[in-house]
Every structure is written in C-alpha cells, then in structure tokens.
Amino acid sequence: MKKVIDKINDLVKDKFEKYGYDRKYGFVTVSNRPDLCQFQCNGALAAAKEYKKSPRDIANDVLSEIKDIQIFQDISIAGPGFININITDDFLTNYINNIYSDKKLGITESQNPMTIMIDYGGANVAKPLHVGHLRPAIIGESLKRTSRYLGHRVIGDVHLGDWGLQMGMVISEVKRRNPDLPYFDENFNGEYPEEAPFTIDELEEIYPAASKLAKSNGDAMKEAREATSKLQKGNRGYLALWKHILNVSVKDLKKNYSDLNVEFDLWKGESDCQQYIDEMIGYLKDNNYTEESEGTLVIDVAKEDDNQPMPPFMVLKSDGSTLYSTTDLATIWERVKDYSPDEIIYVVDKRQGLHFEQVFRCAKKTKIVDENLKFYFLSNGTINGKDGKPFKTRDGGVMRLRTLIDTITNHVRNKLKNNNSLSSEEMNDIAKKVGLSALKFGDLSNQITKDYIFDMAKFSSFEGKTGPYILYTVVRIKSILRKVDVDKTSDIINPHSDIERDLMLSLSKFNEVVESAFIDKAPNKMCEYIYEVANQFNKFYHNTKMITEENMEKKMSWINLSNLTKDVLETGLDLLGIEAPDRM
Structure with a gap:
C-alpha cells in the first residue's frame, strides 16, 4: 500500500517537473509546524539558486499547478517560499479505511526480499548473562522482527563464545575439583555419562574461579592452555566434557533469552566454523592474499584514504594458532556457504569497531564475499547508572541480567498490588x-x-x-x-x-x-x-x-x-x- 507521503510527493514532484523545474525540488515532508499545516515542501528555496528566480516566484508557479488537485484541502505559501499543504478529510479517511481492512496495516512487503543475517547475541557459555547483554539482544530482536514484517528472510544467530581459552579454563578447573572423572582418564574407552557433572549454578561459579586462578597463577594458566589445545585437537574426553558445558549453558541461556522475549534461529558458536578454517586459510594463501610479518600471517587491509593507521588483519599467530579475527572471518565464510546472505548485521559493543572493520575489509578484499553483500556494524552504547558510569550492583560488581529483570518486575508488581481484582x-x-x-x-x-x-x-x-x-x-x-x-x-x-x-x-x-x-x-x-x-x-x-x-x-x-x-x-x-x- 503506497504511503501517504509518497502519494503527495509524486503529485507535487510531477507539478514541479511540469513547470520546468527538476522534480527533486518537489520533495514533501511532514510539517514540523503542525499548527500551521500537515505537510510542507521547501524545494522552492533550494531551486531558487539553480533557476535564478526568487523562491516565492517558484512557489507561486507550482501553486498554480497543484491548487486544484482533489486530495489537497488547501495550499498556501509562507515566508520566503515554503509551500504548506493540508489534505482533505475524504482522502485521509479513505486511506485509514484501507489500512483498517489490510491485515498488514498498510505495509507492502518487499518485492525483492533479501536474506539478512543478524548476529546479536554474543553470550559466552559457562557464564551468566549480565546487564551488558541486554542491548544487543533486544536491539537485534527488534531489527529481526521489523525486517521480517517487511517480507525479508531473516536469520538471527546468537553466535556463542564456546571455543578458546575460556573452555580450557573451565575444563582444567573441573579436573582440579574432580580428577577421577572419566573425561580425564586417557585409557577410558567406554561411553561417557549422559548427565553433566555439574549444574548451571555450579558451572557459573566454576568459570570465574578458574579465570581468577589462571590470571594469578602461571601453572594454572599453563594447564588451561594445555586443556584448550587438547580440546581443539579433538581429545575424546575433553570434547565430551565440552559438550556438557555447552548443553547445560545453552539450556539456561534459552530460558533467559526467552524471558526477554528474544528468540534465535541459530544457536551456533565459534566452534561451528572451525571445520572451515583450514580450507579458508588454504584459499587465502593460494590466492596470495597473505604475507608474513614478524612470524605471523597477516593480510593488509589498509586503504589510501584512511585517516588513521589501519593495522593488518591477523590470520595466524607465530605459533600457527588462530585468533578471534580468524574465527570471525571463518564464520562469514560459513554463512556465505550455507545461507548466501545479502546483508550481515552485527549488533555488538562499540569497542569492537576496529576489529569488525578489519574483518569486513578482509572479507571484501579476499573475495570471500560478493562485492554486493552489505556489512553493518551497529555499535550499541552502554547502560549507565545515575552516576554516569556503567551500571553495577551495589557492591560494584557486574549485574546479572536476571537480577535486573527481577528487580524491575518486582518494582512493577508493588505498583499493581492495590488492584484487588487481579489473581x-x-x-x-x-x-x-x-x-x-x-x-x-x-x-x-x-x-x-x-x-x-x-x-x-x-x-x-x-x-x-x-x-x-x-x-x-x-x-x-x-x-x-x-x-x-x-x-x-x-x-x-x-x-x-x-x-x-x-x-x-x-x-x-x-x-x-x-x-x-x-x-x-x-x-x-x-x-x-x-x-x-x-x-x-x-x-x-x-x-x-x-x-x-x-x-x-x-x-x-x-x-x-x-x-x-x-x-x-x-x-x-x-x-x-x-x-x-x-x-x-
């Protein structure tokens, strides 16, 4: 269903063009002075310079053409050449009835629907959602719903942090606490237990303890790195334990996101793109996109018109291990292969801006994506307390998202408690x-x-x-x-x-x-x-x-x-x- 503003625009632009003026000057907007009129056209002021006439003369020319159009109740010229427009009640009422009878309320779905992927979760397994996860989740959910309402195919991906050193930290901590579990027995050949050796509450306590120890104890950090290496090389016991970590975490994350009325189509993570990394790196090397720099494998993504230095994109560390940049590029490789998106939207913390600019440039330069594919980095601001600093708990810690939801729900419940008619x-x-x-x-x-x-x-x-x-x-x-x-x-x-x-x-x-x-x-x-x-x-x-x-x-x-x-x-x-x- 054609928008009201478009109907008016077409009519006014036609009259500008008929009188010999460029139709672009007939652009109409909703009035910023509703006390004076409903719509306005300021094009006469912009056209005056090009046609060397006074704006008011141009406005009068156009007015003579559009004053008899039936949908317009009245048209007048104000100031130096503003054209003020009011539409008839008949036209407005007819339009409202058309909206009322339309199941989409006047929305015309796209005739060329796009495939849009939205990466808007970013939760880490083994860790509870905190207040910082709120914004990307609800912003991405709204973008997904709006895009779908317009007829586009939209795929929302939580993109979990489920790989890397944090997994090694958790595994090594579980081993310190329960060394006799079969996951750590190199000679164990049986079936591993179906039930996880920890609950979500225990898991959420294990990670911060493991992280704190690893950061303060060199031996603990070494153990975490060794566990990470074993996991990524396919150690049978570590993979089984990792699956427990993932399953327990995802079950809890799904509940918490659902409580926010946020639903993801894909519950993939960094681990899912690992199968493509060797293939991708081979492609990058074979096509001479990479070069060595101080032992690392990099790709130059700088441009001549950069106002600030742009660091090279790092593909591999000097020891041959991958980085987040490698994983994010491989995720794009995977998404293109599996879904052929027209757009990929990332709703993430603004501090990751440089990182994603490098990733996007690399994907384009290396032709991993088609030139027509559009990337969007939507950097969300932070939620702050009344002191203007990032929102914290009373003791200064990062507030859990569940705590925030419960707090405001209880606050509302107290407001409603005087309504005795409610069960x-x-x-x-x-x-x-x-x-x-x-x-x-x-x-x-x-x-x-x-x-x-x-x-x-x-x-x-x-x-x-x-x-x-x-x-x-x-x-x-x-x-x-x-x-x-x-x-x-x-x-x-x-x-x-x-x-x-x-x-x-x-x-x-x-x-x-x-x-x-x-x-x-x-x-x-x-x-x-x-x-x-x-x-x-x-x-x-x-x-x-x-x-x-x-x-x-x-x-x-x-x-x-x-x-x-x-x-x-x-x-x-x-x-x-x-x-x-x-x-x-």
Missing part, C-alpha cells in the same frame, strides 16, 4: 509484561549508539514516554472494546474534530515509520511513533464519549478507529519485542 497468577503475568516493557522501551527509545541512564522510577512510570504508558493505552482500548460489539464492516467516517483528525494522521504514518525504522536500523523511531499514537489516542479518548454516543454511525466509527489504534500499537510493540496484557 496472584494474573498479577505475576502482568508484572512481567509491564516490567519488560519498561526495561525494553526505556532502552530501545534511545539511539542505538548512545549511552543512557537506567532510571527504574522513570522507565516504570505509567505516565510519559514509557513502555507502561503505551501498554496502559492498549489496555484502555481493550476495555472499551469489551463493552461493545465491533463491526469491522462499517466504515470509519470523516473526523469530527481536530483531535480525531490528528489521530488519523498519526495512524496513516504506520507504514512509513516501519520502513524508516528498517532502512535506518533504528528501533527508537518505532518507540517515538507508538508514543505519538498513544498520546493522540488518549487526547481523543478524553474528548469523546464513544460508549454513550447515540449516533450509531459516529459511535461505530469511533470504535473502529479505536480498534485500529490498538492494532497499530500492538503491532508496533511486537516489532519491539514487547507484549501487551489484557488488563492492568
């Missing part, structure tokens, strides 16, 4: 949904790259630009709809007030905002939009007595407009990974 089970379900809306909307309403202050009182407020405020609006509409029968076959009629018209104008922008959020990879645009819609609806609600209205045509129109508002808000929330309850 304990319903209260818990609502508190979870509202708490997650506070957490996720508070995060996603910020630009991805920006740091933000975590303010639980502000985020969980039922007023202002918050998740709970949006949910409360949806619940309010659901309450209205329970009191009446919705007849979707009846039309929404022309607005009876400026407030109603403003709500309809906001609803008409849904397809525009979804597309913009997709193109710019900006969930914050959806947050801004659904807040605008919720705000407009609440003004409309307080100005309208829809339940007691005696004129049935008007009443049913208002009910259907409310139902459409609910659909738009719930769809927008779903694209953010937020679910609305039926009551609050």
Whole structure:
C-alpha cells in the first residue's frame, strides 16, 4: 500500500517537473509546524539558486499547478517560499479505511526480499548473562522482527563464545575439583555419562574461579592452555566434557533469552566454523592474499584514504594458532556457504569497531564475499547508572541480567498490588509484561549508539514516554472494546474534530515509520511513533464519549478507529519485542 507521503510527493514532484523545474525540488515532508499545516515542501528555496528566480516566484508557479488537485484541502505559501499543504478529510479517511481492512496495516512487503543475517547475541557459555547483554539482544530482536514484517528472510544467530581459552579454563578447573572423572582418564574407552557433572549454578561459579586462578597463577594458566589445545585437537574426553558445558549453558541461556522475549534461529558458536578454517586459510594463501610479518600471517587491509593507521588483519599467530579475527572471518565464510546472505548485521559493543572493520575489509578484499553483500556494524552504547558510569550492583560488581529483570518486575508488581481484582497468577503475568516493557522501551527509545541512564522510577512510570504508558493505552482500548460489539464492516467516517483528525494522521504514518525504522536500523523511531499514537489516542479518548454516543454511525466509527489504534500499537510493540496484557 503506497504511503501517504509518497502519494503527495509524486503529485507535487510531477507539478514541479511540469513547470520546468527538476522534480527533486518537489520533495514533501511532514510539517514540523503542525499548527500551521500537515505537510510542507521547501524545494522552492533550494531551486531558487539553480533557476535564478526568487523562491516565492517558484512557489507561486507550482501553486498554480497543484491548487486544484482533489486530495489537497488547501495550499498556501509562507515566508520566503515554503509551500504548506493540508489534505482533505475524504482522502485521509479513505486511506485509514484501507489500512483498517489490510491485515498488514498498510505495509507492502518487499518485492525483492533479501536474506539478512543478524548476529546479536554474543553470550559466552559457562557464564551468566549480565546487564551488558541486554542491548544487543533486544536491539537485534527488534531489527529481526521489523525486517521480517517487511517480507525479508531473516536469520538471527546468537553466535556463542564456546571455543578458546575460556573452555580450557573451565575444563582444567573441573579436573582440579574432580580428577577421577572419566573425561580425564586417557585409557577410558567406554561411553561417557549422559548427565553433566555439574549444574548451571555450579558451572557459573566454576568459570570465574578458574579465570581468577589462571590470571594469578602461571601453572594454572599453563594447564588451561594445555586443556584448550587438547580440546581443539579433538581429545575424546575433553570434547565430551565440552559438550556438557555447552548443553547445560545453552539450556539456561534459552530460558533467559526467552524471558526477554528474544528468540534465535541459530544457536551456533565459534566452534561451528572451525571445520572451515583450514580450507579458508588454504584459499587465502593460494590466492596470495597473505604475507608474513614478524612470524605471523597477516593480510593488509589498509586503504589510501584512511585517516588513521589501519593495522593488518591477523590470520595466524607465530605459533600457527588462530585468533578471534580468524574465527570471525571463518564464520562469514560459513554463512556465505550455507545461507548466501545479502546483508550481515552485527549488533555488538562499540569497542569492537576496529576489529569488525578489519574483518569486513578482509572479507571484501579476499573475495570471500560478493562485492554486493552489505556489512553493518551497529555499535550499541552502554547502560549507565545515575552516576554516569556503567551500571553495577551495589557492591560494584557486574549485574546479572536476571537480577535486573527481577528487580524491575518486582518494582512493577508493588505498583499493581492495590488492584484487588487481579489473581496472584494474573498479577505475576502482568508484572512481567509491564516490567519488560519498561526495561525494553526505556532502552530501545534511545539511539542505538548512545549511552543512557537506567532510571527504574522513570522507565516504570505509567505516565510519559514509557513502555507502561503505551501498554496502559492498549489496555484502555481493550476495555472499551469489551463493552461493545465491533463491526469491522462499517466504515470509519470523516473526523469530527481536530483531535480525531490528528489521530488519523498519526495512524496513516504506520507504514512509513516501519520502513524508516528498517532502512535506518533504528528501533527508537518505532518507540517515538507508538508514543505519538498513544498520546493522540488518549487526547481523543478524553474528548469523546464513544460508549454513550447515540449516533450509531459516529459511535461505530469511533470504535473502529479505536480498534485500529490498538492494532497499530500492538503491532508496533511486537516489532519491539514487547507484549501487551489484557488488563492492568
């Protein structure tokens, strides 16, 4: 379904072109002064220099051409040559009815759908999720949902940290604690136990203990490196123990991500690309992309126009071992081989910017990927406390993500406890949904790259630009709809007030905002939009007595407009990974 803004743009650009001006100057935008007009075209000012005429004369020329177009209610010229435009209520209402009858709410799926891979997890096995894992998880989930809504094939990959020295640390620590386990017996030829020799709680205690010891004790670090080497060379017992580590961790990670309403299509990790590394390195060497530098194998990825020195991409260390850079390049090799993506999006910490720039350049230079494949590095900012520093626990440690979720859920539950109509089970379900809306909307309403202050009182407020405020609006509409029968076959009629018209104008922008959020990879645009819609609806609600209205045509129109508002808000929330309850 063609966007309202595109319909207007086409008409105005045609008239600019008909009068002899370049059609690019007919570009129309939503007005930044809604008190003056709904849409505006500022092209006359830009065209003045090229055509050596005053902007107002150009605007008058175009005005003479577009003033009689039927969809325009009125057009005027303001200031030095701004063209102010208002559309007719008939056109707006007809468009709103088309949205209401469309199961995709006016969204036209892409005629050329892309295959998009999104790498947005980055969790490490054997370690609990902490607050730093929140942003990439919920940003990536929103990007995935938005892309799919537009008809693209999207593959979300958690890309676990499940290989390397950290695994050696855990294995060597397990051996110190339980040396008699069969995994460490070189002569053991039987079947290893199906049950892991540790629980998730024990595993999450083992890793930090092993890491701390290895960093302070040379012998422990040596043991960890030896264990890592044995694992990567295929030691039977170590591989069996590693699988236990992976299975126990992934089971817990899936539960925690699911509690965030985040779901991955692939649960792959660094280990999955290991089978391609030898093949990839052979390809790089055979095609003369590599060179030796102080014993290491590298690829020069610098460009002539670089403003700062660009270090070479390291393929192998001097001892022949691989690095994270090798693994990330091999992962791209694997993804191209298995999925042939058109885009690969990485939602990761901004501190990894240089690393991924090297990886992307190397993949392009060595022709591991087609020149048309697009890479995106979406660097997310940090969640900070009110002191402006990265969010910590009271004792200064890194806060677990589960603790953060529980804290805000309990905070919301305390706010809801005076609602005696809710059962304990319903209260818990609502508190979870509202708490997650506070957490996720508070995060996603910020630009991805920006740091933000975590303010639980502000985020969980039922007023202002918050998740709970949006949910409360949806619940309010659901309450209205329970009191009446919705007849979707009846039309929404022309607005009876400026407030109603403003709500309809906001609803008409849904397809525009979804597309913009997709193109710019900006969930914050959806947050801004659904807040605008919720705000407009609440003004409309307080100005309208829809339940007691005696004129049935008007009443049913208002009910259907409310139902459409609910659909738009719930769809927008779903694209953010937020679910609305039926009551609050």
